[in-house]
Amino acid sequence: MNTLTDFLTNEILCEKIEDIKGNFIIYCSPEQWIEMMSSFKSNKFFVFDYMYCLTCVDLKDSLEMNYFLRATSTLDEIQIKVKLDKSNPKIETASLHWDTADILEREVYDLFGVFFSNHPNLKRIILPEDFEGFPLRKDFVDPINLIKL
């Protein structure tokens, strides 16, 4: 267990690991993500304790969650991609392991409509409560053509 590559290939259960110039990208399913979260926090070699970014990308036929994690002791960084079904996007919350995910997931919930199960406080954060639609999705139609130039 010396390098991050060994750790990721031996300890982490996922679909695919990509290494692009030292940046590790891990592809996994929503079920594998639940297991992965606890192994990232509880192992003693690479503790990925700092979540520096969390976002979602609309890939037209599906939604893709992106988690950016950093190990503050070794400064290693990884990116996790989880594909979600667009008709019913649902994923386990990360806010029980990283407190910052609480507010970041609320933003994704508001703008993409991804539902985070077991989230302590899943409410809209940016848009008003009567707003309809998810503006950052690609199929969002802007009724008064305010955003699109």
Place this chain on the structure above:
Amino acid sequence: MYQTKDILLSPDQHQDGYTVINIGPQHPSTHGVLNLVVTLDGEIIKDVQPNLGFIHRSIEKMSESLSYRQFIYVTSRMDYLSSHINNHACCLCVEQGLEIEIPKRGQYIRMIMDELTRVSSHLLWWGAQSMDLGAFTPYFYAFRERDMITDIFEKNCGARLTMNYMVPGGVMWDVQSDFMDDIKKFIKQYQSRVHEYHDLVTYNFIFQKRMQHIGIISKEDAISFGCSGPVARGSNFRCDIRKSYPYELYSSLDFNESLETSGDCFSRYLVRIKEIDESIKIIEALMADFPEGDFQAKTKAVLKLPKGEFYQKVETARGEFGVYIVSDGGATPYRIKYRSPGLSNLSILNKISQGAKIGDLIAILGTLDLVIPDIDR
């Protein structure tokens, strides 16, 4: 945005008999349009729920229909106090995709501008924080020095707040001939007057009493809540991107990461004051060997990033700012995400202000140094 049922809660509606008051959105101490729903037991804070979205302009969606040259300028409007550094992050991200080599002079100008921005942002914060705590004079002291920096920006970039000076490949145009003299004049004036800052505020007993031992962030919380910048460094968490993931020429520079251990409001204050000195040290080192040559690399008129993903992070005055670009090979980005330092720093507010007095909330909120357009985007 606020939920009507949260915001309208009178004391008799609350089951424990607590008082619910709203601070903001139009309140000077929130430094912008932020609404805080504060639940109070007498004078003790039980819960603080921030409501955002009053200045949401959907910058991320807007950027999807702007070209790779245009979207950079929208980011000046996010964290308007470190607009140079925001532009810098976007330029670096585009350059990472295009694999452009920046001329040395361009890099030096960018770094000097970055550090001047950091100084001016911290000076403004210093004045505003003192004003939040009831002292009016420091505000004018800070603005006296800050105006010298904004004058430098105006002379070289044409704007005082939203600069739009950096372009992919370097900077838009070369600096003016008296750029060096202006900076030297500023450094001389700042260093001759910095003792006034300390006499008036730092060593002031009343000020210290209002800042010490309140709003304490532990190192574990700072990591878990994703804090960055002076907020996290006040809790002894090493997170300076210039040190840990150096960009431009920061790896070759000799400067210290300002750290404090106690994690209270006063240590966050000290970190920022120390950072001003470090920034001035960096500016002086850069000015000593300011190179001649080109200030901009040659780039195509229409930029197209290759298919893929690019992430670039920089250290702004408020913390780690990240740009995440997903490109589909077209002339406009497919998706852009801005990792704003303010949003993560705001999320810790509820945790650290519980148990504090309502008066202390203003000091805590001030030392988090929030810029609301950066949070709402």
